[in-house]
Each structure stands twice: as structure tokens, then as C-alpha cells.
Amino acid sequence: MKRTIKKVAILGSGVMGSRIACHFANIGVEVLLLDIVPRELNDEEQKKGLSLEDKAVRNRIVNAALESTMKAKPASLYDKAFISRITTGNFDDDLPKIKDFDWTIEVVVEKLEIKQSLFEKVEKYRKPGTLITSNTSGIPMHLMCEGRSEDFQVNFAGTHFFNPPRYLKLLEVIPGPKTDPGIIDFLMDYGDRFLGKETVLCKDTPAFIANRIGVYAIISGMHAIEKMGLGVSEVDKLTGTIIGRAKSATFRTMDVVGLDTTVNVANNLYKTLEHDESRDKFKLPKIVEKLYENKWWGDKTGQGYFKMIRHKDGRKELKEIDFETFEYKDVEKPKFKALEASKEIDDLKKRIKFLVNFDDKAGEFYRTTFYDLFKYCSHRIPEIADELYRIDQAVCAGFGWEYGPFENWDILGVKETVEKMEAAGEKVAPWVHEMIKNGSGSFYKVEAGQRLYYDIPSKSYKPIPGAEDFIILETLKAADKKLWGNAGSSIYYLGDDVIGLEFHTKMNSLGQEVIEGINTAIAMAEKSYKGLVIGNEGQNFSAGANLAMLFMFAGDQEFDEINLMIAGFQKTMMRARYSSVPVVVAPHNMALGGGCELSLHADAVQAHAELYMGLVEFGVGLIPAGGGTKEMTLRFSNQVKEGDVELNRLQEYFMNIATAKVSTSAEEARGLGYLQIKDSITLNRKRQLAEAKAKVLSLYEAGYSQPVEQTNIKVLGKTSLALFEAGITGMLYGKYISEHDAKIARKLAWVMSGGDLSSATEVSEQYLLDLEREAFLSLTGEPKTLERIHSILFKGKPLRN
Known part of the structure; x- marks a missing residue:
């Protein structure tokens, strides 16, 4: 049916x-x-x-x-x-x-x-x-x-x-x-x-899968925390992004969700799970029970493990609970040798293994909680699921973990971890010993480009159902599908004569390695393939250009180097637009600055529904100069029809850039002009790269031909300059913007107007690129711009000066 x-x-x-x-x-x-x-x-x-x-x-x-x-x-x-x-x-x-x-x-x-x-x-x-x-x-x-x-x-x-x-x-x-x-x-x-x-x-068992495992992990962890005497901030430092879990970690998550919710689930599980070998772990430890009795349930009651103090002068001050006195104290800044020693380990899998095996209090906490969770999950099969991958999928998707329990177990090494677990008194389920005895050393493996899981009844590996519909870069890497790479980017064969470019710099910033990767990928695609997908599996698509390099050149007044750097960036964006093969960009989460500009220049975009896209250079005292200003001016020109109120449309795009407007979804990005009718939206992130590849093939099979650079972009010259100047002056007099904001805005207005042309004129893309590069270059010589960049780089927050 x-x-x-x-x-x-x-x-x-x-x-x-x-x-x-x-x-x-x-x-x-x-x-x-x-x-x-x-x-x-x-x-x-x-x-x-x-x-x-x-x-x-x-x-x-x-x-x-x-x-x-x-x-x-x-x-x-x-x-x-x-x-x-x-x-x-x-x-x-x-x-x-x-x-x-x-x-x-x-x-x-x-x-x-x-x-x-x-x-x-x-x-x-x-x-x-x-x-x-x-x-x-x-x-x-x-x-x-x-x-x-x-x-x-x-x-x-x-x-x-x-x-x-x-x-x-x-x-x-x-x-x-x-x-x-x-x-x-x-x-x-x-x-x-x-x-x-x-x-x-899921099976029709108490709390199904995610809450059964997730709440066990939380309450079991609370027992360990109480026993080890760890504090709120210490635990949240240990259980957040450092080990691939949600930024809100343990206690902040409980405050947001509501302690009553977690406690009710735990209490119900204790009542109903009479045959669960670890049933007693669902009993509430004192550090949970005390807050529950006080009805300090988190955000919904105004206080929980954290409490926000609002002073009469408007200041806000966050406090945390003291588990000894159950009074609120200043938030601590925890320090652990393990965390200090792991700072340089960017690879999450390597970092997890390092931390769990580190000989300090943090390592002890990780071993205690990981080993207990591994044991518990091993005994839940086949009670709550017949296949182990379902447990990992449910916990990761429901609680925001990068890796599920069995995936973490694989990272640590199954056999060696079992030996350490049993030495610590944690007895795993018999099927794990059988798996090791049969020579199967992991719960997952990759063969012939497929990710397989260990199937317990058949004692063999089977493909994860549905995974064939996804493109998973980590699997391609394991299957030796990598064609080229440097320190910041890699090119993979995606199948069907399509290749894919992945960034893997910090925050996926667009530095020289990524620019080289884009140019190399386009050259390879033009020579031997049907097209190119640019996307990745990082937390964010790209946070923009490499500000650190720009700051260094600007500080040393190396303006020729900056000019060459921006010209190279512009040339790369234009190559993405005017290559002889279709280039599809697949942005997700943050696609800011240069990440947005790359998307603007694609033949098509396959965006994830959760897309926070925008041209945000204004916040660091600059204007978009990787073709972003040019592109929004071009889009204004292409959209204007006879009878339109031209200035209103142009002013809308101007304000989006001048206010560093970022979309809160792909749908909003479409409304802001960052996405167009030809661009598509993917709801499921796991399908995004596969759908981007399908779009490449669709463009190719439709008879893709290399586009021609536009030379008929309509700019309004003095007419729009006058409008922009009036708005800037009004904002300045009203003290809504600073003198430096006004200076940046005037530079932006100059580019989007095409200069002070006496009347509306048609210009080329290169004309506008030259204008935006010139404006950008002049702003890098401004001390106040350098102050803004410094604040972002070294303090992590924007500066208004």
C-alpha cells in the first residue's frame, strides 16, 4: 500500500x-x-x-x-x-x-x-x-x-x-x-x-533504547561522581565535547531537560526492571535525590545544578551547586592533567583512547563510567535490540554523542578493554567473549567500501541496513578511496565518476591548503570525472577564511601578500562557478564568510535544513571579498525586473551584509538570497552528500555546459550611493553604529553601487571583484579592523569599536 x-x-x-x-x-x-x-x-x-x-x-x-x-x-x-x-x-x-x-x-x-x-x-x-x-x-x-x-x-x-x-x-x-x-x-x-x-x-521494553541506555549512563555516572568527590564544573568539563558528547555535557543537560524528567524515568526503570543485573544503579544517589526533593529541577524551576544570580545592577552571575553543603558557589575552572596533555590531539578517536588510559583522576573517571556502560550495553542484547548498531544509533541521535557505546569500545580495543574491565570487576555478556574467541576483534569494520557490524546470532559481519544510501567519508577513507590530500583537505572517489572534496582544518576554515584542494579537485574533475561535490562531515561546513593568516600579514603591513591572497581566493571562487564540470556545494550548520561565498558560487547547493549561513566579515571590520559582495550585487541585478523598486532590493542585500545577517535555517537562507530556486534542501544530514552527488549527475546528464562570466551586471552608481549614505549618516547620528562601522559601510556601499558612476551602468563581474578587493585591502590597514580581528582570534568574541 x-x-x-x-x-x-x-x-x-x-x-x-x-x-x-x-x-x-x-x-x-x-x-x-x-x-x-x-x-x-x-x-x-x-x-x-x-x-x-x-x-x-x-x-x-x-x-x-x-x-x-x-x-x-x-x-x-x-x-x-x-x-x-x-x-x-x-x-x-x-x-x-x-x-x-x-x-x-x-x-x-x-x-x-x-x-x-x-x-x-x-x-x-x-x-x-x-x-x-x-x-x-x-x-x-x-x-x-x-x-x-x-x-x-x-x-x-x-x-x-x-x-x-x-x-x-x-x-x-x-x-x-x-x-x-x-x-x-x-x-x-x-x-x-x-x-x-x-x-x-525498538522493542517494546521499558524506556525503549535511548532512554534505557542514556539514563543508565547518567545515573551510573552520578554514583561515580559522588564516590570520587567530583564537582559540577569538573564533570561537565570531562563529559562534553572533549569526548565527543553534547556541549551541554552532563549537568547542564539535566538542567535544560529537567531533573524531574530524568528522575521519573530512573525511578520507573528501577520499579519495572526486576531482572536487570544492574538494576540497583537506577537508585538515586544523594547528589540527585537532594536536588529532586528540594524541587531544584533546573531551568524550569530557576535552579538546579546551576543557578543564575541576577543582581540589581543587571549583572548576571552563574553559580554551581556544592555537593558537600548543597549551597551555590562560584563556578570553578577545573584542571586535569589528562585534559591539558590531550590539547594537541585533534583526532577524537585518538583523544578518547588517550584520556581513558591516562593515569589521573580524569582517567579514573573515564574508565569507571565507560567500563560500566560497556558492560551494561553488552547485557542488553537481545533484550532491547537484536543488533548492536541500533544501540549506538539511538544513543548518538538521542543524546548528541559522536560515538555510541560499542563504537567507543572499538576505539579502545575490544579485547584489551574486556581484560581491563573484568580486572575491575565489570563482567561482560558471554557473547562478547565468544566474539573475541572466534577471532572477531571489533564490533564494526569496513570491507569493500561498506561498514559492517558484528551480528551475534550468525557470528559474522553484516552490512548496516540502509547505509548503502549514504556517502560516509570515514568509510571511504577506510576503504582506500582517497585520491589526493594535503594538511587541510582530501579528495575522495564517490562513485559513478564523481569526486568529493572534504575540508578538515580547524573549524574547516578556508586557508591555503583548502584553496589548493578546491583548485586541485576542480582540475581533476575537469580532466577525468563528471563533476565535483564539496562537503564534509565536520561539526560545521566552514567558519570562513583563515583570519590568523590575514591578521599576521596585516600586522606586518604585508599588503602585497594580502592582495595576492584575496586575488587567489576570488579566482578560486570564480573557478568553482565557471569550471567545465558541475560543482555542487553541500553546506551544513555554519557556512560563514568564505564558506558562504563558496556556496554562492556553486552551480547548485545541496543544503542541510539546519544551515546558519551568512556573510559576516563586517563583524571583523571587513567586507566580503571572496566574491560575496560581487555575487549579492549580481543577484540583485538578475532579479530586478521592469517596474521593481530597485533600491529596496539592493538595500535589503546591503543590510544583510552590513548587519552580518546569518540565516537560522536553509529556508531562511533562501529568503535572504543566499540560496536560490535551483538549490535544494536535505532534511537528513546522512543523506546530504549522496543527494549532492545525485545533483551533480543530474546536471551532467542534462547536458551541462560551462557558463560564461557576466558582463551585464546593473549597478546604480550615485543613485544608490546617496541612499546608502543617508542611511549610514542617520544610523551614525542616532549612535546605532560607530565611526568605524560607518567607514566599513561606506566601503560596502561603494562596491555595491559600482562606484560613483553618474547613472545606472552595466559592469562585469571582474569589475566588481576588483572593487571589493580594493575596499577589503584598504580596511586591513585600519587599526580598528585589526582590533576587531584580534578580539575574535584571541578572546573569541566580537568587538564593537
Whole structure:
């Protein structure tokens, strides 16, 4: 049966319900969001003379919840305009409307009797054959569908989103006892392709996979923290990005999520897991129990492991809990020998192995927590999952880990780690010993370009299902598909006569090595391949040009070197635009400055939905000079039609650059002019490179021909200069900008106007490139620009001077 999801009904508008509704709206689905009818009027409604029968009152709960979600940050919608795709209502008046909907998702409170009562009502109106799922985080499927019709049970499953649904990639899919396997296949595929999720098939066991393992890791870690006498800041320093986990680490994450949520899951697991060999680890240690009893649950209660003190003079001061006194103290700056010694280790896998084996308190903490988690996960198969890769997928996607438990175990070496674990009293499951005895030394390996996992029943390695649809650079590296490389970039063969260029500098900044890589990749593609994909698997696509090199040249007044550097950068961007093969750029997360400029010059962009793109050079006292200013002027010219108010469009692009405007999504980047109609958006990051490759092949097979440089770019000269000057002067007099801001803005205005031409004139791309390079070069000689660059490089924050 072919299913198309055009309309989704969300039952329950709380934090999760509203945010799930927003994410469906993000992908173009029509959403009906419902909640209960209030039982009494509030003070404001009474003053207005409203009654319980008024629609505004009856929909108050759902409307207030959606409004709260719209105000929350980070934003749940890619574009605020998408709110029009959501219609609100209430269970009493609007539940019958679900008969016209393709999928109904229940997201009410975690109480079985409430869910069962709602499902009884749903059965009266739901169209047979349509999807019905629950967003429960732990209530068993078989209990929720008791007493329901055969059709309900066949089409019923659990779809557990993680909060916030737009950003956290996990979607756990849990079959009920009678769920049609075809429904599960559909949900797994739809979640992946359309919702951009890591869809993980779970068994109907307590807390499913991610929370079962993730909460165990948290509470088990708390016992270790209490025993070792570690403090809040010490732990967050040890458990964040340094080992490939979320920046919010342990305690900040618990404050954001809410300590009550974690505790409730842990308590429920302790009650229900009578046969779990590590059940006692779910008992709350004192450092958790004390805060829970005090109702210091984190952000929702104003204090938790951290507390923000707001002084009368407006200052904010962050404090952390002292586990000895349970009073708040100054946030500490922890120091560990292990962390100091690992600073120069950029490779995460090498750093993890180094830290776990380091002989100090940090190393002891890592060994204690890693070994305990490894043991626990080994015993969960086949209880919560038949395949070990599902545990890694769920934990990584749900908790933001770079590597899951079994992947970390591989990093440390399976056999040697088992020996150390058992010496420490941590007994692994028998199947791990069998695996080692059979000569299988790892949980994963790469063969013939495929990533394989160890399959326990067959005692052999099998491909991870669905991975064949992805391009994974780490796998290509292991499969010896690398064609060329230098210190900052690598070129891989992606298959089907397409090659790919990856950056791997710090923050993927565009230094000389990356520029060499771009030129080399284009030359190779022009000679022997159908086209080129430029993308990577780093945290960010690119934070922009290498400011450190520029700062060094500017400080030494090596202006000839700067001129050559910028000319080379411009030439490379233009080569990406005017090569004889299609070049597709695949930006994700941050694509700033030079990273944005490279995207602007691609034949097409395959952007990830989470795209923070912008020309941000203004913040360091410069203007875009890698073709960014030229390109936005060119796009203005190409978009202007007879009758348009030209200056308004040009001024919009000018302000985007002058305010260093960064998109908060790929959809917003399109609205800002950074993406065009020809550019596409990928929801699932794992599919991005494969879809970029498909776009290269599509362009090639459509008969790609080398473009010709534009010589007919319309610039407005003195007309636009006068408009820009008026705005700059007004902002300066109003003290909204500094004198240096005004100087930079005038340089930008000069370039985007084409100089002080007496009338509208058509100019070439090279003309504008020369203007922007000249303006950029002059600004590098400004002391205040150097001060701004210095602040970013050495203090990590922008300077307004």
C-alpha cells in the first residue's frame, strides 16, 4: 500500500506536541493541533465577559501552548511563516476532523488511563487504515492498544520523538503486538527521508533504547561522581565535547531537560526492571535525590545544578551547586592533567583512547563510567535490540554523542578493554567473549567500501541496513578511496565518476591548503570525472577564511601578500562557478564568510535544513571579498525586473551584509538570497552528500555546459550611493553604529553601487571583484579592523569599536 502523508493530527499541545506540530509544518504538511477545553475562565477572560462556550476560551490551552513554542529559542520552525500550516482546536469540538487526516499522533501526558481514554474517542472518528501512533517515552505499546479494534491495532505503533524535535535527530519506532510490518517499514522510511530523523527500530521494553541506555549512563555516572568527590564544573568539563558528547555535557543537560524528567524515568526503570543485573544503579544517589526533593529541577524551576544570580545592577552571575553543603558557589575552572596533555590531539578517536588510559583522576573517571556502560550495553542484547548498531544509533541521535557505546569500545580495543574491565570487576555478556574467541576483534569494520557490524546470532559481519544510501567519508577513507590530500583537505572517489572534496582544518576554515584542494579537485574533475561535490562531515561546513593568516600579514603591513591572497581566493571562487564540470556545494550548520561565498558560487547547493549561513566579515571590520559582495550585487541585478523598486532590493542585500545577517535555517537562507530556486534542501544530514552527488549527475546528464562570466551586471552608481549614505549618516547620528562601522559601510556601499558612476551602468563581474578587493585591502590597514580581528582570534568574541 502506497501512503502519502499530507495531513497530520497532533493530539496534545504541550511542549512536545506543539514542537512536533511545528516540525511537520516545516516539511510542508498540514497540521491539526488539538488539546483539552478549559474547565473555568481565567481573569482576563472574565474581564472581557467571555463564557466557556466562546471559541477563544475553548482553544485557549492549545493556542497558548503554540504561542509559547513560537517564542521559545531555539526556534521550532524553519520559517515563522510556516505557522500558517498549523490549525488549532480542541478535543470536544474538533476531534471528528481527524477522519480526514492521514496520521494521528497522540502526545498527551504519560498516564496510561488518559491515553486509553483518548484512544477510545479517536476510534469513533479515525478513518480505517490511517496511521495512529503514540509519542510515549516508555508506556508499553501492548497496554495502550488493549481493547481497541483490530484495524486500530494493526495500524498502531510508538513514534517517540526526542525534544526538541527539530534539532534532536532520534525517532524511535516501536511496534505494538499486532502492528502490520508494512506500517513499521513506512514509519522507518518516512522518518528518515521526510522528517530527517535517525529512525531506530525498538522493542517494546521499558524506556525503549535511548532512554534505557542514556539514563543508565547518567545515573551510573552520578554514583561515580559522588564516590570520587567530583564537582559540577569538573564533570561537565570531562563529559562534553572533549569526548565527543553534547556541549551541554552532563549537568547542564539535566538542567535544560529537567531533573524531574530524568528522575521519573530512573525511578520507573528501577520499579519495572526486576531482572536487570544492574538494576540497583537506577537508585538515586544523594547528589540527585537532594536536588529532586528540594524541587531544584533546573531551568524550569530557576535552579538546579546551576543557578543564575541576577543582581540589581543587571549583572548576571552563574553559580554551581556544592555537593558537600548543597549551597551555590562560584563556578570553578577545573584542571586535569589528562585534559591539558590531550590539547594537541585533534583526532577524537585518538583523544578518547588517550584520556581513558591516562593515569589521573580524569582517567579514573573515564574508565569507571565507560567500563560500566560497556558492560551494561553488552547485557542488553537481545533484550532491547537484536543488533548492536541500533544501540549506538539511538544513543548518538538521542543524546548528541559522536560515538555510541560499542563504537567507543572499538576505539579502545575490544579485547584489551574486556581484560581491563573484568580486572575491575565489570563482567561482560558471554557473547562478547565468544566474539573475541572466534577471532572477531571489533564490533564494526569496513570491507569493500561498506561498514559492517558484528551480528551475534550468525557470528559474522553484516552490512548496516540502509547505509548503502549514504556517502560516509570515514568509510571511504577506510576503504582506500582517497585520491589526493594535503594538511587541510582530501579528495575522495564517490562513485559513478564523481569526486568529493572534504575540508578538515580547524573549524574547516578556508586557508591555503583548502584553496589548493578546491583548485586541485576542480582540475581533476575537469580532466577525468563528471563533476565535483564539496562537503564534509565536520561539526560545521566552514567558519570562513583563515583570519590568523590575514591578521599576521596585516600586522606586518604585508599588503602585497594580502592582495595576492584575496586575488587567489576570488579566482578560486570564480573557478568553482565557471569550471567545465558541475560543482555542487553541500553546506551544513555554519557556512560563514568564505564558506558562504563558496556556496554562492556553486552551480547548485545541496543544503542541510539546519544551515546558519551568512556573510559576516563586517563583524571583523571587513567586507566580503571572496566574491560575496560581487555575487549579492549580481543577484540583485538578475532579479530586478521592469517596474521593481530597485533600491529596496539592493538595500535589503546591503543590510544583510552590513548587519552580518546569518540565516537560522536553509529556508531562511533562501529568503535572504543566499540560496536560490535551483538549490535544494536535505532534511537528513546522512543523506546530504549522496543527494549532492545525485545533483551533480543530474546536471551532467542534462547536458551541462560551462557558463560564461557576466558582463551585464546593473549597478546604480550615485543613485544608490546617496541612499546608502543617508542611511549610514542617520544610523551614525542616532549612535546605532560607530565611526568605524560607518567607514566599513561606506566601503560596502561603494562596491555595491559600482562606484560613483553618474547613472545606472552595466559592469562585469571582474569589475566588481576588483572593487571589493580594493575596499577589503584598504580596511586591513585600519587599526580598528585589526582590533576587531584580534578580539575574535584571541578572546573569541566580537568587538564593537
